[in-house]
Amino acid sequence: MSQNRTDLRVVRSRTLMENALLSILENKGIKGLTVKNLCETAGINRGTFYLHYNDIFHLIEETVFIQELLSVFEPLNLQKLMRYPDHEGAYPPITKAFQYMHKHASFFKALFHSDAPAELKERLQYLVGTRLYENLKRNQDDHSENLFTDYAIAYLGNAQFGMIQHWFTADRSIPPEDIARMLTRYIRNTPCLDNEG
Known part of the structure; x- marks a missing residue:
């Protein structure tokens, strides 16, 4: 019974923090997002925040929006894409x-804003860029190939992140289907993938 009460408190605290996060992003933008502001908006103390998250970026990564996006992106398999x-x-x-x-x-426009902190940009780039291409490292034995693959991953990750950021900066002036078609074409025609399995 006490376990259930604890679980409910955890869910309630996390819900309050996620709602506060969304409210701040909508009303103040990414610049207004601090642990202090978040705790005040959520009506919790800093101790409660740090009980659940390491920092504000950890909270962002754990939101349902980021987790759902990652589950959608998860099927990205370069071999299948190339053979599509x-x-x-x-x-x-x-x-x-x-x-x-x-x-x-x-939500995403606030995160991909040019004013976003460098650490958030780095984490987002890893999540929506680099992470997707790490399967390029598989079956690589030779050190030089591994080095080459690291550069290929960095190139693809930065390119993908940059396209997403530009799409939001341009206020999504083209439909999602069109930007997806462009990104698919760019990945297919990436020179550094010519020798990648």
Whole structure:
């Protein structure tokens, strides 16, 4: 019984913090997002915050929006993308990811804002860029190939992050399906993938 009460308190605290996060991003933007502001908005103390999260970036990574986006992006498999039969269309997981970001644009636009802290940009780039391409490292034995693959991953991760950021900076001036088609085409034609399994 006490375990249930504890679980409910955890859920309640996390819900309060996520709601406060969304409120701050919507009303003050990314610059207004601090642990102090978040705790005041959520009506909790700093101790409660740090009981659940390491820092504000950890909270962002744990939000349902980021977790859902990662679950949509998870199917991204370069070998399948390269073999996808529709050479003019977008690879479906990429389309789903852009549609998801479009649906929750107020959240993602705040995160991808040019004023976002450098640490947040680095973490986002890892989550929505680099992480997706780490399967390139598999089956690489030779050290030079590993080094090359690290550069390929950095290139692809930065490129993907940059496209997403530019799409939000341009206020999503083209539909999600079109930006997904562009990204699919760019990945297919990336020179550093010519020798990647």
